[in-house]
Amino acid sequence: MDKEKTSDAKQHLIDYSFAAEELRKYGEVELKYLSEVIKSGILSNCLGDGKMSQRFESAFAKKVGAKNAMAKNNAMSGLVEAVSVSGAGPGFEVICDPIVHFGGLAAVFFNAVPRFADVKRDTYNMDPDSLLANITPLTKAVIVTHLWGQSAEIDTIAEICRDKGIFLIEDCAHTIGAAWKDRHVGNFGDLGVFSFQEFKQLSTGDGGMTVTNNEELFDRMRNAWWFSGESPKFLYLNYRMTEVTAAVGLAQLEKVDNIVNNTYNKTLEILNNAIKDCDWLKARNVPKEAHMSGYWWSCTWEGEQHNLYYEKFKQLEKEMNIGLRFGFNLYPAYEFPFFRESTAYRTQPDCPVRCPFYTSKSNYRYTWGLTPVTEDLMQRLITVNLIFLSIPEAEKMADRIRGIIKKMEI
Numbered sequence: 001m002d003k004e005k006t007s008d009a010k011q012h013l014i015d016y017s018f019a020a021e022e023l024r025k026y027g028e029v030e031l032k033y034l035s036e037v038i039k040s041g042i043l044s045n046c047l048g049d050g051k052m053s054q055r056f057e058s059a060f061a062k063k064v065g066a067k068n069a070m071a072k073n074n075a076m077s078g079l080v081e082a083v084s085v086s087g088a089g090p091g092f093e094v095i096c097d098p099i100v101h102f103g104g105l106a107a108v109f110f111n112a113v114p115r116f117a118d119v120k121r122d123t124y125n126m127d128p129d130s131l132l133a134n135i136t137p138l139t140k141a142v143i144v145t146h147l148w149g150q151s152a153e154i155d156t157i158a159e160i161c162r163d164k165g166i167f168l169i170e171d172c173a174h175t176i177g178a179a180w181k182d183r184h185v186g187n188f189g190d191l192g193v194f195s196f197q198e199f200k201q202l203s204t205g206d207g208g209m210t211v212t213n214n215e216e217l218f219d220r221m222r223n224a225w226w227f228s229g230e231s232p233k234f235l236y237l238n239y240r241m242t243e244v245t246a247a248v249g250l251a252q253l254e255k256v257d258n259i260v261n262n263t264y265n266k267t268l269e270i271l272n273n274a275i276k277d278c279d280w281l282k283a284r285n286v287p288k289e290a291h292m293s294g295y296w297w298s299c300t301w302e303g304e305q306h307n308l309y310y311e312k313f314k315q316l317e318k319e320m321n322i323g324l325r326f327g328f329n330l331y332p333a334y335e336f337p338f339f340r341e342s343t344a345y346r347t348q349p350d351c352p353v354r355c356p357f358y359t360s361k362s363n364y365r366y367t368w369g370l371t372p373v374t375e376d377l378m379q380r381l382i383t384v385n386l387i388f389l390s391i392p393e394a395e396k397m398a399d400r401i402r403g404i405i406k407k408m409e410i
Helices: 003-015 028-040 051-064 075-086 102-109 128-134 154-164 215-225 243-274 310-320 372-380 391-409
Strands: 068-072 093-096 113-116 139-145 167-171 191-195 208-212 281-283 296-301 381-385
Touching: 028 051, 028 243, 051 068, 051 191, 051 208, 051 243, 068 075, 068 215, 068 243, 075 102, 075 139, 075 167, 075 191, 075 208, 075 215, 093 102, 102 113, 102 139, 102 167, 128 139, 128 154, 139 154, 154 167, 208 215, 243 296, 243 391, 296 372, 310 391, 372 381
Parallel strands: 093 113, 093 139, 139 167, 167 191
Antiparallel strands: 068 208, 191 208, 281 296, 296 381
8 A cells, every 4th residue: 555545544544433433322420410319309490499400501501601501391492482581472573594493483482473584505594684684673583593503694693683672592402512703602692592302412302401691681581480379470481491301411411522523523524525526416515603513414406507317316315225315394484384374373363474463564474485595495405414323324324425426427
């Protein structure tokens, strides 16, 4: 073997050493913390006496650089509570991005109208120009998703919201370890909401965390948790995390850097390398300001520009059993019946979009063409969930992707 080939081989081992792989596991540390909870005799942080919840909150806030953190039963609850404290409700709009639908769902919980801003074609994250164009006198809040481990242009979005007096909620469900200009996501808006559901970088089975640097807002939300024997001061979900869940979360927090860096970031790079010389599978653009955290791998189909057929590619993928997902959810959120038909509220007329309180102020409707970039992008997206993908499995998948590329170009 010549020197050049030897060097290449060593570099391969340095980049993708299987020995360095760190898959998510539950074990002795989790059992230790769970034992502490059981021995304490306290399973709830209802009145602020849950020591494990407080430890997890404090450690997580420190991890992401936030002043305060509040442990939740899941991230969806965190998003809904964020809409609650934003002041959004009937007759108001909450601007969301349409690739995922969770922001829109959170708005509907409080009868606010989800209004959808478009995304950028190369990053799949909210386009600040589209956000600005969608702001109306009815806009009360913005929910921006840091999609699949990559920050949106959050400093620009935060500046827009500050200038307009709009409450900013960051959906950080996919982004533990992700940053924009070296600042961890979740710290740019009024609230940041993280997910610990089974398919996230840090998992407690189900769970979430809301962070904020606004002390007044934190006190208001925390006090809403601890009402007892009387009505709360405002409508709030009050969905806390249990001490048992917090024990698993604290243990997993100690491991998450190794898991992300030694597995998810490496499998992301392996799959990106598989298409780096392909002109018609376009990798997601990561701006220089962004530090991405491995979560989902993605690219877009651009084959028609090279006289290639998408259906042939899909058929070959099926025959080769690669495991790619096409189109993600296929359509933007507002194309689904939940939003189109307002199935959450069986009133006449339906709320919130066709509620008289809203329609008297706005002519906004969910129609095709609302977010043209997203509508085109959704059909082209090709994705892989990295959470349970090992490095050897990613290497095999990458080889098959290279194989399908060769077959398509014959």
